[in-house]
Amino acid sequence: xxxxxxxxxxxxxxxxxxxxxxxxxxxxxxxxxxxxxxxxxxxxxxxxxxxxxxxxxxxxxxxxxxxxxxxxxxxxxxxxxxxxxxxxxxxxxxxxxxxxxxxxxxxxxxxxxxxxxxxxxxxxxxxxxxxxxxxxxxxxxxxxxxxxxxxxxxxxxxxxxxxxxxxxxxxxxxxxxxxxxxxxxxxxxxxxxxxxxxxxxxxxxxxxxxxxxxxxxxxxxxxxxxxxxxxxxxxxxxxxxxxxxxxxxxxxxxxxxxxxxxxxxxxxxxxxxxxxxxxxxxxxxxxxxxxxxxxxxxxxxxxxxxxxxxxxxxxxxxxxx
Amino acid sequence: xxxxxxxxxxxxxxxxxxxxxxxxxxxxxxxxxxxxxxxxxxxxxxxxxxxxxxxxxxxxxxxxxxxxxxxxxxxxxxxxxxxxxxxxxxxxxxxxxxxxxxxxxxxxxxxxxxxxxxxxxxxxxxxxxxxxxxxxxxxxxxxxxxxxxxxxxxxxxxxxxxxxxxxxxxxxxxxxxxxxxxxxxxxxxxxxxxxxxxxxxxxxxxxxxxxxxxxxxxxxxxxxxxxxxxxxxxxxxxxxxxxxxxxxxxxxxxxxxxxxxxxxxxxxxxxxxxxxxxxxxxxxxxxxxxxxxxxxxxxxxxxxxxxxxxxxxxxxxxxxx
Numbered sequence: 001x002x003x004x005x006x007x008x009x010x011x012x013x014x015x016x017x018x019x020x021x022x023x024x025x026x027x028x029x030x031x032x033x034x035x036x037x038x039x040x041x042x043x044x045x046x047x048x049x050x051x052x053x054x055x056x057x058x059x060x061x062x063x064x065x066x067x068x069x070x071x072x073x074x075x076x077x078x079x080x081x082x083x084x085x086x087x088x089x090x091x092x093x094x095x096x097x098x099x100x101x102x103x104x105x106x107x108x109x110x111x112x113x114x115x116x117x118x119x120x121x122x123x124x125x126x127x128x129x130x131x132x133x134x135x136x137x138x139x140x141x142x143x144x145x146x147x148x149x150x151x152x153x154x155x156x157x158x159x160x161x162x163x164x165x166x167x168x169x170x171x172x173x174x175x176x177x178x179x180x181x182x183x184x185x186x187x188x189x190x191x192x193x194x195x196x197x198x199x200x201x202x203x204x205x206x207x208x209x210x211x212x213x214x215x216x217x218x219x220x221x222x223x224x225x226x227x228x229x230x231x232x233x234x235x236x237x238x239x240x241x242x243x244x245x246x247x248x249x250x251x252x253x254x255x256x257x258x259x260x261x262x263x264x265x266x267x268x269x270x271x272x273x274x275x276x277x278x279x280x281x282x283x284x285x286x287x288x289x290x291x292x293x294x295x296x297x298x299x300x301x302x303x304x305x306x307x308x309x310x311x312x313x314x315x316x317x318x319x320x321x
Numbered sequence: 322x323x324x325x326x327x328x329x330x331x332x333x334x335x336x337x338x339x340x341x342x343x344x345x346x347x348x349x350x351x352x353x354x355x356x357x358x359x360x361x362x363x364x365x366x367x368x369x370x371x372x373x374x375x376x377x378x379x380x381x382x383x384x385x386x387x388x389x390x391x392x393x394x395x396x397x398x399x400x401x402x403x404x405x406x407x408x409x410x411x412x413x414x415x416x417x418x419x420x421x422x423x424x425x426x427x428x429x430x431x432x433x434x435x436x437x438x439x440x441x442x443x444x445x446x447x448x449x450x451x452x453x454x455x456x457x458x459x460x461x462x463x464x465x466x467x468x469x470x471x472x473x474x475x476x477x478x479x480x481x482x483x484x485x486x487x488x489x490x491x492x493x494x495x496x497x498x499x500x501x502x503x504x505x506x507x508x509x510x511x512x513x514x515x516x517x518x519x520x521x522x523x524x525x526x527x528x529x530x531x532x533x534x535x536x537x538x539x540x541x542x543x544x545x546x547x548x549x550x551x552x553x554x555x556x557x558x559x560x561x562x563x564x565x566x567x568x569x570x571x572x573x574x575x576x577x578x579x580x581x582x583x584x585x586x587x588x589x590x591x592x593x594x595x596x597x598x599x600x601x602x603x604x605x606x607x608x609x610x611x612x613x614x615x616x617x618x619x620x621x622x623x624x625x626x627x628x629x630x631x632x633x634x635x636x637x638x639x640x641x642x
Contacts, residue, residue, distance in 0.1 A: 042505055042506060043506070044506035044509075044510060045506065047506040047507055047509075047510040048506070048510070050510050050511070051510045051511060054506075054509065054510045054511075056509060057506055057509075103505045103509075104505070153514055153516050154514050157485060157489065157514055157515055157516070157539070158485075158489060160485065161482065161485035161486060161489060161491060164478060164479075164481065164482035164485070165482060165486070165491070168478065168479060168482060170482060170486070171495065174492065184363055184424045184425070185363060185364070185365035185366065185368040185369070185375075185378055186368055188365075188368075188375065188377060188378075188424075189365060189368040189369070189371050189372045189375045190371070190372060190375075193474055193475050193478055194478055195474050195478070213538045214538045214539060216538060217534045217535045217537060217538065218478070218535060
């Protein structure tokens with residue numbers, strides 16, 4: 001269970017870290033003994049019973065209850081996180097650690113931080129801290145942590161799946177099968193092999209590199225745009241060509257994959273003009289940072305046919321069966 | 322256009338072959354000059370206009386009309402292939418070459434062969450000659466040809482796509498998005514990464530090898546069962562382990578991919594007993610030879626949960642955009 005490993009290691013790392021130099025920081029070890037830890041996860045109901053390894057839900061409690069309790073901590077898990085009378089609110093005044101996920105996040109607002117006098121650590125069991133008011137958390141000296149790298153393989157696999165689904169025109173074919181239809185032309189007129197296509201990743205960091213490695217045996221033309229060129233050895237191993245100028249890369253690509261972090265600089269950067277630089281009929285695969293694409297520009301380009309397909313990433317998965 | 326290349330090369334190969342030693346063979350060059358060639362393909366209607374490279378339909382006529390006519394041949398193309406008054410029947414008595422595809426096949430029955438006195442070559446633009454009565458064709462000295470290897474990359478890509486779709490539980494997630502639902506648990510309880518899973522291919526011929534090569538960077542445990550062990554160098558490059566005994570391989574596999582030809586020996590071979598040897602929750606990906614799996618046994622194993630997912634292959638695609 002990757003989620004369990006991830007939560008345990010992050011919790012251990014934070015618990016054992018030496019006091020930071022900032023006097024503003026609330027240290028987890030400043031209070032001795034038992035800690036009050038609250039986990040907020042979605043309820044899986046019947047699904048929880050179907051898989052004992054499915055721990056990223058309220059019933060599974062990340063699989064760390066026994067371990068936390070054996071260390072003398074109190075561990076409260078709930079999915080009830082909104083409104084003044086909710087379970088989470090009952091513990092705001094004395095919780096020390098809050099663990100949550102991006103799929104059913106406990107929102108940590110400035111107002112909640114003010115009331116959470118004992119809170120020291122806000123932990124995302126996974127990636128993404130958009131649910132935390134980071135400025136307020138920093139001002140209050142909270143540690144906000146997520147588990148960097150925990151989902152990179154999941155996202156890279158998901159991206160390659162989506163590339164294949166779009167290039168091979170899987171979805172309408174699948175719907176025909178379900179509906180008992182048989183109209184080969186309706187699928188085949190735009191079903192292609194990935195082999196020989198040009199795939200460009202905008203961003204070749206942790207995820208982009210894993211994607212390129214997985215694409216290599218498909219015999220594509222692989223391009224990447226990033227601030228940094230890879231080490232020559234890695235570039236050669238992966239077989240991808242560096243494109244310093246994004247605007248020069250886009251017109252070459254049959255498939256564009258977006259693997260950049262969402263920042264103030266990248267938000268909405270794939271607007272009407274950027275999309276116009278792409279080939280007509282381009283396919284877009286973007287990871288969970290959907291906000292890098294300007295929604296209206298994407299909708300317009302999809303209806304005009306300039307973008308032939310666009311699939312955002314579905315990155316949640318259980319690592320160990 | 323792979324289809325066009327394929328048809329041209331097959332036709333050229335057959336036209337230029339030296340007379341065979343069998344006196345029963347009807348030779349294409351026995352009759353001099355113009356040949357009457359009939360192509361039977363599905364009508365693509367509006368879809369034909371959407372892509373000029375989409376030639377595997379009646380409108381596209383495989384993209385070989387100009388070439389055939391420049392060689393002095395007569396080329397009739399139709400989708401009308403059934404019943405006594407159909408277009409195909411009008412040409413049965415004097416056609417010399419019949420070209421068709423597995424997606425909208427012109428059935429070449431013993432009765433039709435008897436009436437097709439001038440027929441010499443029955444050509445599948447692709448793979449599969451199940452639409453031809455092979456015994457009757459052999460007795461009449463017809464050449465029945467298909468284009469071996471023309472779709473191996475398509476099938477291997479399609480198989481890897483389907484493995485990812487099943488392992489990552491894409492389809493119910495996609496349906497949630499379409500329907501505006503948000504039930505993460507309903508997807509996540511059985512969504513996995515492919516990394517670390519054991520994938521076994523039953524058959525490692527042309528397609529199985531391409532699949533294994535594409536799987537390599539996913540860091541799976543790769544197994545293959547075949548009559549023959551690969552050359553040690555290729556086996557090392559691919560990183561797959563040979564399993565001589567199929568019954569010993571099946572219990573190890575999270576995912577079983579069937580890459581065997583359909584023969585009298587393999588028809589229905591994945592029956593109740595074979596499926597019972599597989600892990601509970603196994604995923605099956607089978608290529609177009611669906612008849613290798615015993616349909617009732619698969620249905621039963623899917624409803625009991627012994628098979629968690631089963632997707633047959635959707636192998637049609639256009640190679641050159």
